Amino acid sequence: MKAVATEKAPKALGPYSQGYVHNGIFCSAGQIPINPATDAIEAETIAEQTEQVCKNLAAVLEAAGTSFDKVLKTTCFLSDMGDFAAFNEVYAKYFTSKPARSCVAVKTLPKNVLCEVELIAVVE
Numbered sequence: 456m457k458a459v460a461t462e463k464a465p466k467a468l469g470p471y472s473q474g475y476v477h478n479g480i481f482c483s484a485g486q487i488p489i490n491p492a493t494d495a496i497e498a499e500t501i502a503e504q505t506e507q508v509c510k511n512l513a514a515v516l517e518a519a520g521t522s523f524d525k526v527l528k529t530t531c532f533l534s535d536m537g538d539f540a541a542f543n544e545v546y547a548k549y550f551t552s553k554p555a556r557s558c559v560a561v562k563t564l565p566k567n568v569l570c571e572v573e574l575i576a577v578v579e
């Protein structure tokens with residue numbers, strides 16, 4: 456089992472890793488829209504926050520030796536299901552292979568962000 460760690464994605468906010476690879480499978484931690492260069496949340500709108508989340512996921516996927524086209528499943532957390540359409544618009548640009556997905560609205564997310572996404576991908 457190998458922990459994934461990259462400075463191109465935000466540091467963990469608590470007792471967890473950015474992800475783990477085991478037996479050809481990568482499981483990521485949930486990514487929220489922190490800019491890893493500044494450790495700050497600069498993105499404001501759901502579109503901007505989704506874009507930052509996807510950039511962070513790109514970084515952990517790369518560090519794990521895989522990519523968006525190898526993603527099997529994502530889990531998406533929104534703080535407001537009213538953001539569903541705007542979230543999907545940005546999400547669809549990155550997840551072009553349309554992996555399996557669950558999307559739920561939750562009461563609050565860490566740092567009061569609007570969205571968080573975690574994923575499972577194949578590492579070949």
Ligand SMILES: C=C(N)C(=O)O
Nearest residue numbers: 468484485486487565
């Ligand atoms: C942001 C997270 N992934 C967390 O707090 O677990």
